Amino acid sequence: MVLCAMRRQLLRSGSCAVWARLLLQRQSSGCVYSSAHGFHQEEITEKLQAFPGGSVDLLKQESGIAVLTINYPSRMNAFSGSMMVELEERVSQLESWMDGKGVIVQGAAGTFCSGSDLTAVRAISNPQDGMKMCMFMQNALTRLLRLPLISVALVEGKALGGGAELTTACDFRLMASGSVIQFVHKHMGLVPGWGGAARLSRIVGSQNALKLLGGSLKVDPEVGLQIGLADGVLEVPRAEEGAGVVLQQAENWLSHYTEGAAPVIQAVKKVVLSGRELPLYEALRTEKDVFGTVWGGQANLQALANKSKHR
Numbered sequence: 001m002v003l004c005a006m007r008r009q010l011l012r013s014g015s016c017a018v019w020a021r022l023l024l025q026r027q028s029s030g031c032v033y034s035s036a037h038g039f040h041q042e043e044i045t046e047k048l049q050a051f052p053g054g055s056v057d058l059l060k061q062e063s064g065i066a067v068l069t070i071n072y073p074s075r076m077n078a079f080s081g082s083m084m085v086e087l088e089e090r091v092s093q094l095e096s097w098m099d100g101k102g103v104i105v106q107g108a109a110g111t112f113c114s115g116s117d118l119t120a121v122r123a124i125s126n127p128q129d130g131m132k133m134c135m136f137m138q139n140a141l142t143r144l145l146r147l148p149l150i151s152v153a154l155v156e157g158k159a160l161g162g163g164a165e166l167t168t169a170c171d172f173r174l175m176a177s178g179s180v181i182q183f184v185h186k187h188m189g190l191v192p193g194w195g196g197a198a199r200l201s202r203i204v205g206s207q208n209a210l211k212l213l214g215g216s217l218k219v220d221p222e223v224g225l226q227i228g229l230a231d232g233v234l235e236v237p238r239a240e241e242g243a244g245v246v247l248q249q250a251e252n253w254l255s256h257y258t259e260g261a262a263p264v265i266q267a268v269k270k271v272v273l274s275g276r277e278l279p280l281y282e283a284l285r286t287e288k289d290v291f292g293t294v295w296g297g298q299a300n301l302q303a304l305a306n307k308s309k310h311r
């Protein structure tokens with residue numbers, strides 16, 4: 001309502017450019033769908049809660065790296081309805097984490113995620129409920145990708161269907177040896193609906209995306225690296241499997257990018273995000289605004305005082 005009134009006023013005063021900027025800022029910080037699109041958060045939340053099971057667990061660490069765990073091992077970490085709601089809640093908690101720098105998304109018990117829980121899917125297989133679930137998950141995963149944190153999907157075992165889509169809602173994907181990412185949607189008579197196709201096309205290009213979706217191809221770490229879906233492969237010696245060894249490797253990998261002050265790391269993510277999502281003119285102006293938040297800041301003054309050299 002407020003935005004509509006502002007839009008009318010701005011259009012009357014001929015400030016279309018200002019309106020466009022406001023709209024873009026809103027898009028880059030928030031959700032894709034609102035009540036204007038027939039999306040009512042409370043209504044769908046209540047519906048999803050009717051399909052309980054599993055959990056989505058968040059561990060915020062002093063290092064500034066959080067671990068988000070999709071946890072429903074008896075169903076290969078498929079997303080129940082209540083887990084979709086928990087995912088959205090955990091993203092909200094990460095959005096307000098001032099000291100955060102990075103987040104690793106993993107599955108429990110050595111496998112990533114087998115998509116949506118087919119029990120829940122069967123119960124809401126009518127078009128209306130499907131649309132609501134789709135909008136809910138697109139909002140949650142878009143907000144996950146837009147966090148001012150550097151995010152990594154740590155893929156062990158299988159990432160299938162919606163699980164494969166979840167990997168694309170992170171900045172990076174690390175694949176453990178033996179793991180597979182597979183968009184099995186076609187075999188289910190579906191296409192991605194959690195935003196996975198849109199994001200996949202941007203990550204691997206539309207040719208590769210068409211191959212992965214059209215052929216429901218199994219992407220192993222080698223293929224993942226070749227097409228740019230994987231950013232690294234974690235080789236885990238058999239003797240060292242389990243007991244958090246892979247997670248530790250992922251944290252070491254991510255720490256190369258999260259070393260430094262939280263406001264600076266968050267600023268890095270923000271300028272890259274605006275470069276990725278906004279037209280150049282808008283991205284440049286956003287970059288200027290973000291630059292203003294770190295220029296003369298504590299980390300900047302410290303570096304100047306230290307007379308830093310970059311040999």
Ligand SMILES: CCCC(=O)SCCNC(=O)CCNC(=O)[C@H](O)C(C)(C)COP(=O)(O)OP(=O)(O)OC[C@H]1O[C@@H](n2cnc3c(N)ncnc32)[C@H](O)[C@@H]1OP(=O)(O)O
Nearest residue numbers: 074075076078114115116117118119160161162188193194
């Ligand atoms: C827009 C979103 C679109 C979607 O995500 S649609 C869903 C796409 N995902 C699927 O179709 C996955 C179907 N499951 C499978 O292919 C296999 O279960 C999978 C993951 C390869 C694992 O195979 P196995 O290692 O042989 O193990 P298994 O089949 O015995 O599974 C162990 C238990 O987990 C269950 N499970 C696995 N994926 C599930 C899912 N998505 N929803 C509900 N339950 C699921 C499976 O039914 C089995 O349970 P139970 O032991 O028979 O009670």
